[in-house]
Amino acid sequence: MKLYIYEHCPFCVMAKMIFVLKNYPVELIYLLYDDVQTPMQMVGRKLLPILGYNSNSFMPESQDIIKYIDHKVDHPRVISPVDSAISQWVNNLQRFIYRLTYPRWIKAPFPEFATDSAKKYFLQTKDPSGKGFVSDLADPALLQRAQKAVDILDDLLVIYPLLDYKRDLSISDFTLFAQLHSLSIVKGLTYGPHVEEWRRHASEICSIELHDELAN
Missing domain, CATH: 3.40.30.10 (Glutaredoxin)
Incomplete structure (x- = not known):
């Protein structure tokens, strides 16, 4: 495959x-x-x-x-129900997260942006007007909004289990880590103890590095 x-x-x-x-x-x-x-x-x-x-x-x-x-591998199974609180948190974050991540992703040394033409295509498709794309990079209101979301998540994760290949999985596990992975490119966010433990544990379990070192 x-x-x-x-x-x-x-x-x-x-x-x-x-x-x-x-x-x-x-x-x-x-x-x-x-x-x-x-x-x-x-x-x-x-x-x-x-x-x-x-x-x-x-x-x-x-x-x-x-x-x-x-369906090809018996264990662990993706059978757990979607967690409504986590799902709502992800949906709320998706309303603005790309304004934070687009101008940071394009500056990162990712293989999809290895050529000038690839970067140009990204800029043209994500910000065809050429207005406001880079200005979101340092928008304090966006950073404050992201920090508030992270703070809310810390309370939600008090009872939400760590990602673990030994237990049944939920789509919420996948969407939550995907969004935390995206947020890791944003510099200046402070993660509470539950968020920090969850995202680092998930990163280790899934062998997918966070982008903390590339954050800007």
Whole structure:
């Protein structure tokens, strides 16, 4: 199997997680961000992640990939119900997180941005007007909003279990770590003890490094 991904993409993080948690072999392939042709040939759309399997079959969408691999390996199972509080937290964060992450991702040494044309394509597609994209980098209101979200999450995680391949899994485990992984590129956030333990433990369990050292 081959998993086509971007380093920055939270949905790609979710897809990578299932292979590690299930101990299922896969080859990771990073595409340049301006490589439109490859995903179009596979699934008719420019999006990642895409799973290549059975020689010439392709599957997009992270949750479909998670379900597919889940059925191939018995343990752990992705059967736990979605946690409503975690789901609501993720939904609230998604309303503004990309304003924080877009200008930081483009500055990071990720393989999808290895060429000037890939960076240019990202800028053109994410901020076609050319207004306000970079200004979000230091917007104190956005940082305050992110910090408030992190503080709320610390209370939620008091009773939410650590990610563990020995227990049944929930899609909430995948979406939560994907968003915390995205937030790790943002410098200046202070994580409470429960958030810090959860994100670092999940990073270790899934063998997916956080972007703390690249944060700006």
